[in-house]
Amino acid sequence: ISDIGAPFQVKHNVHVGFNADTGKIEGLPTPWMDLLQEANISRTEQLENPDAVMAALKVYNYSLRNKQEKWLANQETIDHETEEIEHQLDDSGRRKPSNDDDMVADITNDLKNRKMFADVNTLPVAGPGGHGSPATAPKQHRPVVDPQRPAVGAGAAGDHNGDQPQIRRKPKPEAPKALTxxxxxxxxxxxxxxxxxxxxxxxxxxxxxxxxxxxxxxxxxxxxxxxxxxxxxxxxxxxxxxxxxxxxxxxxxxxxxxxxxxxxxxxxxxxxxxxxILEGGALTDVVTETVMRESQMAAICKETLKAVAFLHSKGIIHRDIKSDNVLLGMDGSVKVTDFGFCAQISPDEKRQTMVGTPYWMAPEVVSRKQYGNKVDVWSLGIMVIEMVEGEPPYLNETPLKALYLIATHGKPDVKSREKLSPELADFLDRCLETDVEKRASAEELLRHQFLMKAESLSTITPLIRAAKKILNKN
Structure with missing residues (x-):
C-alpha cells in the first residue's frame, strides 16, 4: 500500500457574517475591516443593518479596484457587473482580488481625499467574458427549450398533473471574440x-x-x-x-x-x-456660489432631462448625472457630459484617481436590485437638491458611510422642503422614489408641471458670470 500523500490545493473558505456577540461583521479581508473601522459605521448600525453594510462594502471596494475604467453602460453590462460585485469574496468571482497592499494604499488615499468631489459611479461596465458590450439596448432572447432535453419536472406528454413547474432553458450569451x-x-x-x-x-x-x-x-x-x-x-x-x-x-x-x-x-x-466645449463651466460653480430661482432650476432640469431621455431611448444609461457633469454655455445652454470612454480622460488627475463619490447614487446601485436606467432619474433628483441647498446629501460623510446611509435611509431629507413650491416638491418626490417601479422615467418627467415654470436659458448667464467672478475663473 502506497503512502498517503500530503493534501494539495487546499482552500480555506472564510465565512463572512455578522457576529451578534461582538457586534461586528467578521471574516472580511483585512483592508475591508480597516475601511469599515475608518468609515464611522457604528456597531449599532452594523447590528441593525448588516446586509446594507455588506452591500455598501462590496460596491465601494469594486469601485475602488476599477476606478479608472468607464464605458457606456446598458442593462446587459450592469447585470454582468452585479454578478462580479456579488462574488468578490468567494471563488466564483471572475476577477482575482487586488493585492492587499495595493488595496490598503488605495483605501488610505481615498480616505484622505474623501471630502473632494470625484467621478461618481465609475464602476466599469464589462460585458460577458470580461469584455464590454456595445452601447445599444441588449437584445431580448425568448426562452427556448432544448429539444434534446425534457424540461425539468416535465411529465409525459399531455400530463398536466405534475407538481413541478416546467423550466425553460435560456441560451447563454457568447463572449465576444477579442480582436487582434x-x-x-x-x-x-x-x-x-x-x-x-x-x-x-x-x-x-x-x-x-x-x-x-x-x-x-x-x-x-x-x-x-x-x-x-x-x-x-x-x-x-x-x-x-x-x-x-x-x-x-x-x-x-x-x-x-x-x-x-x-x-x-x-x-x-x-x-x-x-x-x-462650453465656456460657462460646470453647473457645480453656479449651485455652490449662487442662489437659483425655481424657474432657473426648472430650465436646467428640462434641458438635462432631454439629454437623459435621449440616452435612455438608445439603451444607454449615463450613471453619473450630477452638477459636475452638466456644462453651461455663456448663453445659458445646457449640455450633459462625462459618459463613455472620453470620461476616462480627466483634466484633473486627482479626481480621476480617486474612487467615485457615491452621493448621487440611487439605493438600488448599492443593493443591486432593479438596477436600470432610472438610476439617472434619482441622480437628477439629488442634483436638484444641489441646486436648492448648494450640495448633495451626506457630502461630509466618508464615501462608504454615505453608501450605507443611501442604502438604509432611502429618500434623503431636504432641509428647506417647506420653502419649496408644491410643483418642485412633487418633482423631487417623483425623482427620489425608492420604489423603482413607481419612480418616474425621464420621458414622464419631461411632462411634469414643474418644468412649465422654466425661464429662458439666458437668465442663467448672470449666475455663470457671478460664479466665475467669485472663483476667479474669468
Whole structure:
C-alpha cells in the first residue's frame, strides 16, 4: 500500500457574517475591516443593518479596484457587473482580488481625499467574458427549450398533473471574440478622419492630464470654434475594441443637450478625439456660489432631462448625472457630459484617481436590485437638491458611510422642503422614489408641471458670470 500523500490545493473558505456577540461583521479581508473601522459605521448600525453594510462594502471596494475604467453602460453590462460585485469574496468571482497592499494604499488615499468631489459611479461596465458590450439596448432572447432535453419536472406528454413547474432553458450569451492588435487598428483607421488634426486645429492650452490621456483646448482653423481635444495613447488602453464601439455610437447619436463628439484622428499611436466645449463651466460653480430661482432650476432640469431621455431611448444609461457633469454655455445652454470612454480622460488627475463619490447614487446601485436606467432619474433628483441647498446629501460623510446611509435611509431629507413650491416638491418626490417601479422615467418627467415654470436659458448667464467672478475663473 502506497503512502498517503500530503493534501494539495487546499482552500480555506472564510465565512463572512455578522457576529451578534461582538457586534461586528467578521471574516472580511483585512483592508475591508480597516475601511469599515475608518468609515464611522457604528456597531449599532452594523447590528441593525448588516446586509446594507455588506452591500455598501462590496460596491465601494469594486469601485475602488476599477476606478479608472468607464464605458457606456446598458442593462446587459450592469447585470454582468452585479454578478462580479456579488462574488468578490468567494471563488466564483471572475476577477482575482487586488493585492492587499495595493488595496490598503488605495483605501488610505481615498480616505484622505474623501471630502473632494470625484467621478461618481465609475464602476466599469464589462460585458460577458470580461469584455464590454456595445452601447445599444441588449437584445431580448425568448426562452427556448432544448429539444434534446425534457424540461425539468416535465411529465409525459399531455400530463398536466405534475407538481413541478416546467423550466425553460435560456441560451447563454457568447463572449465576444477579442480582436487582434492589427484588427483593432484597421477598424479604427476605417472610422476616424484620415486628415491631419495638427493642421486643422490650433492648440491653445493644456487643461491637464491623467492616466488615460491629456486634455487641451483648441481652435478649429476652419470654423474658428473652440473645441476640446482629448488625446489617448492607445498602447495604454487594454480594451481598444470598446473604443471602436463607442466612437461609432457617439458618431450616430448626437443631441443638442449632449457635449457632442465632433471628430477623431489617429496620430501615430495616439487617438485624438475632438469634442464640443462650453465656456460657462460646470453647473457645480453656479449651485455652490449662487442662489437659483425655481424657474432657473426648472430650465436646467428640462434641458438635462432631454439629454437623459435621449440616452435612455438608445439603451444607454449615463450613471453619473450630477452638477459636475452638466456644462453651461455663456448663453445659458445646457449640455450633459462625462459618459463613455472620453470620461476616462480627466483634466484633473486627482479626481480621476480617486474612487467615485457615491452621493448621487440611487439605493438600488448599492443593493443591486432593479438596477436600470432610472438610476439617472434619482441622480437628477439629488442634483436638484444641489441646486436648492448648494450640495448633495451626506457630502461630509466618508464615501462608504454615505453608501450605507443611501442604502438604509432611502429618500434623503431636504432641509428647506417647506420653502419649496408644491410643483418642485412633487418633482423631487417623483425623482427620489425608492420604489423603482413607481419612480418616474425621464420621458414622464419631461411632462411634469414643474418644468412649465422654466425661464429662458439666458437668465442663467448672470449666475455663470457671478460664479466665475467669485472663483476667479474669468
Amino acid at each position: 492588435e492589427e484588427e483593432v487598428m484597421t477598424q479604427l483607421r476605417a472610422i476616424v478622419n484620415s486628415g491631419n488634426p495638427k493642421t486643422r486645429y490650433k492648440i491653445v492650452k493644456k487643461l491637464g492630464s491623467g492616466a488615460s490621456g491629456t486634455v487641451y483646448t483648441a481652435v478649429d482653423n476652419v470654423t474658428q470654434d473652440k473645441v476640446a481635444i482629448k488625446t489617448m495613447d492607445l498602447a495604454q488602453q487594454p480594451k481598444k475594441e470598446l473604443i471602436i464601439t463607442e466612437i461609432k455610437v457617439m458618431k450616430d447619436n448626437k443631441h443638442p443637450n449632449l457635449v457632442n463628439y465632433l471628430d477623431s484622428y489617429l496620430v501615430d499611436n495616439d487617438l485624438w478625439v475632438i469634442m464640443e
